Amino acid sequence: MRFIIQRDSLLQSVQDVMKAVTSRTTIPILTGIKIVANEEGVTLTGSDSDISIESFIPKEEAGDEIVEIKQPGSIVLQARFFSEIVKKLPTDSVEIEVHNNLQTVIRSGKSEFNLNGLDAEEYPHLPQISEEHVFKIPTDLLKGLIRQTVFSVSTSETRPILTGVNWKVENNELICIATDSHRLALRKAKLEADNTGSYNVVIPGKSLTELSKILDDSSESVDIVITENQVLFKAKHLLFFSRLLEGNYPDTGRLIPSESKTDVVVNTKEFLHAIDRASLLAREGRNNVVKFSTIEGGAIEVSSNTPEIGTVVEEIQSQSIDGEELKISFSAKYMMDALKALEGTEIQISFTGAMRPFVIRPLHDDSILQLILPVRTY
Amino acid sequence: MRFIIQRDSLLQSVQDVMKAVTSRTTIPILTGIKIVANEEGVTLTGSDSDISIESFIPKEEAGDEIVEIKQPGSIVLQARFFSEIVKKLPTDSVEIEVHNNLQTVIRSGKSEFNLNGLDAEEYPHLPQISEEHVFKIPTDLLKGLIRQTVFSVSTSETRPILTGVNWKVENNELICIATDSHRLALRKAKLEADNTGSYNVVIPGKSLTELSKILDDSSESVDIVITENQVLFKAKHLLFFSRLLEGNYPDTGRLIPSESKTDVVVNTKEFLHAIDRASLLAREGRNNVVKFSTIEGGAIEVSSNTPEIGTVVEEIQSQSIDGEELKISFSAKYMMDALKALEGTEIQISFTGAMRPFVIRPLHDDSILQLILPVRTY
8 A cells, every 4th residue: 555645634544443443442443444446546444343434535625636546455544543633744645655564654754654564454344334314414403413412411420321322213303312310401403304214212422422523603504313222423434333332221201290380491501590599509519409499570590508518599580480489409510501502592390389399481482492301398 | 787789899808718607617707708898988898717818899999889888887797698698689789787785697689698796806807917028020020920930839748848839028029839749840930129128938739729829810910918927918908828838948959950961852742742642641650750752853752651541652843952872751740830831832841850840941031940840751
């Protein structure tokens, strides 16, 4: 193998596939990046066997030559060293040449690296996915869907299925749900294409987080292919594979109350900042719990009290309070996570009593909701 | 005590004095910030007993009222909570009021904090320093002096005196020296004032690092007062006290070779980047050592070799090589630290053989030098 490549294109691709590479793998060759050069260009692959990322660098783009292939071939190079080297090479043009003994020479200006490569034939194959059913989502919407749900997945392996986000496709609608059993995030989106099929799968939260980091903020579409045990996201010059979690996701539908006894509308930012301050003195306590109560004059009081340190009381003027008076306690962290995930300047919180889960929604937007279970303190 | 203060001024002062506060102290009251309000304004103090920082907020500045003193007094508040609270208060104007039982109320908008305070009488007194002999250094020069030497102090407590920077004042010149016994950094500066006295003290590296973080980049002067066991830096509205290290600093004068056998002049950045790349494969090895040799045609070769990973060879064109041919090995980290500390586009490296310390200087600048001990590998 021998080719000459533009450093910046190579670096971008290396950094993309590095997102899948971990040093904590039981399969030694997966600490490397696979590089394949053929007549069309150069393909890089990184994988930790859960996530696999393939990035393609075409020979030409927008009329500029990016890669000049001198001789097709393939190699696996240690990801950590290769990525550090590419980042620091002195010139725009980089030559990569593999000798018969897998020794790989990287040349740039007067800098010459000689790395011990591994045989690309020994690199695991990527999943074979037949692309019969594909649905499309604009990249920026996809990133939003991920951002607004993935924070609610469980970080504990006690119930592995809860470490993933439940994706359901039905009637041309995608519903994403994440819950760690103390809170839940739900986001819906209409799919444009007809006949998108029906799916009900659980994608690991970590995979979605890494996918989100790689995708550009653009309105171009990502193609999504779901099979029995894999999901494939296809963006421009990029393939992102993730395994799916096995098992049935709990039915969360009945968790979400359909009625409410107290409805409060507040300014999102004002409320977020007040919760943030109220939690400053609550962090020492066991779980960062603040008290919330409706008070006279359409206002809300949020407070916390840690005897050794002191107390804090925040008053927030609401836009409206309808229904019963309420005193309730909840995790300030869960509330702040939920508020940060919501869009819109005003939110509505719907309570059905001090011991029941409550729901936070942007005003006039049904596509997203956040649910939080209260804590018993009052 | 009761006063109303501008949040941003308070926050700046809190963040300055926080640099001296540590949670790892054996004196519980030092986890707090002392606040004293009198007719002139508000004074904040933080200390870890090695470093003490006092920041003064005047009643008025540039015609603007910053503090309105309602009742003089003092209190000590938990630094970590107080600083977090001040950072997040909702309005520009903040009221702080101490009740008889040391309960302290912080009010801002509709936010009200109630903190348990400590008696300011129990806060340790700052060192009393008589200001008979003061010398002045422009702030930007002082920050340069610190930056160019402090990285060379020892991080090991085996020889505690080497964790400090040796400051010598003599004949209106300040000489700063730091060494960890593997490398040495030296920086001289002319002092403007006459009759600055003679000193030879050792200032803890940590103190200088913290001082440097607090000082603005300005050309205003800092007053420096040195006593037997303390140094005081006085900037505008800021006092920074540090204890001095006890013991005699080693005589480093004879370490610095006065002659050389090989002199190499290279571009600083080119050389730095080549060393950086050459060290990429050397980090796995025991101490990040690279090989340096003069080669034909006025060039230099820097290389490293880690059998399991690979080799790298960098060639750098020198401006000039005078004297004997040379092969030498040294720590890439020490060389990069030294090169980053030097100013100027070209540097001269003066060697006196493969086993002797060598000196790096900017071309045409005698005020600074970096010395590195080689490693035996050739």
